[in-house]
Every structure is written in C-alpha cells, then in structure tokens.
Amino acid sequence: MTDVFEVDRYDAAGRLGELEVPRAGVTVETPALLPVINPHLQTVTPAQLESEFGAEILITNSYVLYGSEDLRDPVEQQGLHDLLDFSGAIVTDSGSFQLAEYGQIDVTTEEILDFQRRIGSDVGTPVDIPTPPDVSREQAEDDLATTQDRLATAAEVETGDMLVNAPVQGSTYTDLREAAGAHAAESGLDVFPVGAVVPMMNEYRYADLADVVAAAKRGLPESAPVHLFGAGHPMMFALAVALGCDLFDSAAYAIYARDDRYMTVRTTEHLEDLDYFPCSCPVCTSHTPDEVRSLDADERERLLAEHNLHVSFGELRTIKQAIRRGDLLELVEARARGHPAMLDGYRALLDHAAQLERTDPVSKDTFFHLSGESARRPEVVRHHQRLDRLDPRGDSVLLTQGDSHEGFDECWSVLPPFGPFPRELADGYPLTAETPERLEAPAYEAAAAGVDRLVSAHPDTEFTLAHDDWPASALDALPERVDLWNLRVDE
Secondary structure: OOEEEEEEEOOOEEEEEEEEEOOEEEEEOOOOEEEEEEEOEEOHHHHHHHHHOOOOOOEEEHHHHHHOOOOOOHHHHHHHHHHHHOOOOOEEEEEHHHHHHHHHOOOOOHHHHHHHHOOOOOOOOOOOOOOOOOOOOOOOOOOOHHHHHHHHHHOOOOOOEEEEEEEEEOOOHHHHHHHHHHHHHHOOOOOEEEEEHHHHOOOOOOHHHHHHHHHHHOOOOOOOOOOOOOOOHHHHHHHHHHOOOOOOEOOOHHHHHOOOOEEEOOOEEHHHHHOOOOOOOOOHHHOOOHHOOOOOOOHHHHHHHHHHHHHHHHHHHHHHHHHOOOOHHHHHHHHHHHOOHHHHHHHHHHHHHHHHHOOOOOOOOEEEEEOOHHHHHHHHHHHHHHHHOOOOOOOOEEEHHHHHHHOOOOEEEEEOOOOEEEEEHOOOOOOOEEOOOOOHHHHHHHHHHHHHHHHHHOOOOOOEEEEEEOOHHOOOOOOOOOOEEEEEHHO
C-alpha cells in the first residue's frame, strides 16, 4: 500500500484527511464526494461541478469510453481531463458495474488499466467481481478469489503515477470482507473501495451496510483511504463517515433528477408532492415547486440535479464541521432519527463501538446524551475500560449520585450511562456530559455495567451504591454483594 493518505483529525472512526493524487497534482480533502459523470450525458458539467460546487474529484466509467465509437478516439487523443474539462482528480471505474448488471464484459484487467493510464485517469480500477448480498458462501468465496487474482494482476501492470483501486468484496459475509480488506492492503495498491453495497442501500439495509463496512475496516490498516462505492444518498453519509469511509461516489443526483425526485438529508421527495422547497440552496430560493414543474424536461432535470448536488455537498460540509467540533455521533443520531432503517444502521454502528473507540479522541467538547443509544457510544466503552486502571482507596466505598457520606473510606460519583468514577475526574470529558432528566433504561443499565466491572475487579472492597431510583433492569445487573440505597426512598 502506498503512502498517499494522511489523517488530520478523528471522531469515532470518521476522519478529516488528505488524499494525495500525484498524477493530477492535487490533494483532495476528505470526506469527499465524487459526482459520477456519464460521458455521453452530462446533466451538470464537470466544469460547473468544479466552479460552482467546489468538486475536487469526480468519477467516470472508462469501460463506457473504451467501448464508445464517438468518444474513444477523442479521449485517447485529448486525454480525460481535456475531454471532460475538469482540472481536479478523476477516478475511472473499470466496467465492473456492467459486469454485475449484464454478466460479462469484453475487457481484461490488463487492458482496462492500460487504457485508463493512456487516457490520463488519476485513479484507475481493475475488473473486480461485485458479488451481491446474500449469495451462497461458495459463490462469495469464488468471486472473491477471482477479485484477488485480478488485484495481483493489477499490481503488476505498469500504471505510472496513476493510483489504483483495490476493491474489497465478500458479499454479506463479514469474515470474508475482513479477510478481503487485509488481502487488498497487502496488494501494494492505493485506494480501497468497499464494493457491491448498492443493493443494500437500494433496499435500505443500513444495518447490513454498517456491518460490512466495519468488517472491511478491521482488515484494512488505519492509514488506508476507503471509498464506499455507489453511496449516493446524503441521508447515509454521516453514518458511513463515522464508520471510517472517506470517499463517496454519487450518480443519484442525476438519476433522481431524471425521475423528478428531490433529495433532502432525510429522504427523497417527488416534485409533484411538494408545495414548498424545504431548502435554501440557490435553486430553491429562486424557484417555487410550481415554477420548476412548469419547465421543460431538460431544464427541470438540470435544476433538480443542481439542488441534489447542493444538498449532497452541503451534508459533507456539515459532517466535516461535526468532526472538527467532535460531535459526529450526535449528527449520526440526528440523521438516524429521520428513517427507521437509518436507526437500524446507527444501532449496528454502535455494535462496533469498541472498534470505533480505538480512533475516537479521548477529549472533545461536551458529550450529549440524546437517547438510549447514547449509552453504547465509544466514550462509554472507554470509560468502562478505564475503570480497570482505577483503584478505590480503603475497604469501603460509596458510589453515589448524591453527596458524600462520612461512613465510608472513599466516595465516588456515579453518572449514567458511564457509571462510577473518582470525584477528581468530574471535570474531564466525557463526565461533563449533558444528560436529560428523564433518562431511558439503557443509560442506567450501562452505568450498572460500569459498577459491576469496578466491583468485580476489587473483590476485597465493600461497595454501596446510592442510586436515584434506578429501574429494576439496572439493579438486577449489579453484583449481589453491592449494598443499595435508593436516594429517593432511604434519605
């Protein structure tokens, strides 16, 4: 793996980074959106993407160019950047999408990579096998073996300064995705797309998507730039970034516009159903839905595509600021509350909290406890791990949500969802958390898990928990030897 990616800042597994693209002579700030350009049908031109939307990188299909009677000669003569009129980085796909759709293509990895190099692509792609979800284990293994053979072939092709993608396949088998990530990292290639996830997104299977991405990330080194192939809708960008994805390509902005569909960060609306535009982009502030509906098809498509791009690029800017501020997971939760399938995805993300904790900063601004899911965040996992290094002083310890008591050798505080901590740590992150007065049961249950961890590590110490009327589900999770005071009843 080459050294072309540098991380500036983390939040969970999300990161602000820089991808150096030597052939283009540019450095792309990540997370980055790659608008998909159909070389035959440009709803929004690459020049406009660059000048109006600030696009630093885009993606087009080299197989379409390779097989085009109209464009193959011009692109070989002019080069890809001149043909598309774009000065940023250009990624080219290989025809794997057509392979997945139609079952066969008439080009090899060697041929398509050589073509991509000759036309001036900045990041090329071999012909991998995009294995859809839920196939048999045997098919997934066979397809993955073929992809890995082609990665080995790609590593032997002379590509000059062109970076090369090493797609990570494996269908919905997380162990295969993890192994594929490790193999791809050893290939000597440069960028690591997680492939064949579009069917999951089309079916709103965001929980499966989270598991697949987390598995691929386990196999890849932390320094690997990760591209989520086909991640076109902004509603899931924050989730994917929090899992550690850096690049997103989208044809949805144009495809949706062609069908009179209007993107928001929460959902997709049909133009015919809108009385107002719930957006302040240039398109929406200068037109009403009635005005856009009255336009001819081409102009209507162009305006909707521009709106969809404004929403998509705007969401990535929101995500970058959230990482900078340290509240990416609060943003993920806000987005998750917009759709039940996204909530499933967020819950699946938190299944991997221990994995996210490895890169999550130890200090941020304020932790906002927004729901029962907040009790499963990486900060809670870290605090529980930290308890293993904290030793109570004395033979009797009060763990309390109230005031100190003279009858004990030491008094610790207790804060759901984190659990117990020495009082001298009270002013440090995340124990300065903002929590609602009406906490849900998972917050108390997580605090009880923290108490259990501390008590189990100190079998010779007597512990008393003074709690503020915890639910039975939390109290039942405590070791029997912990004495209990209910502050609402016993005082």
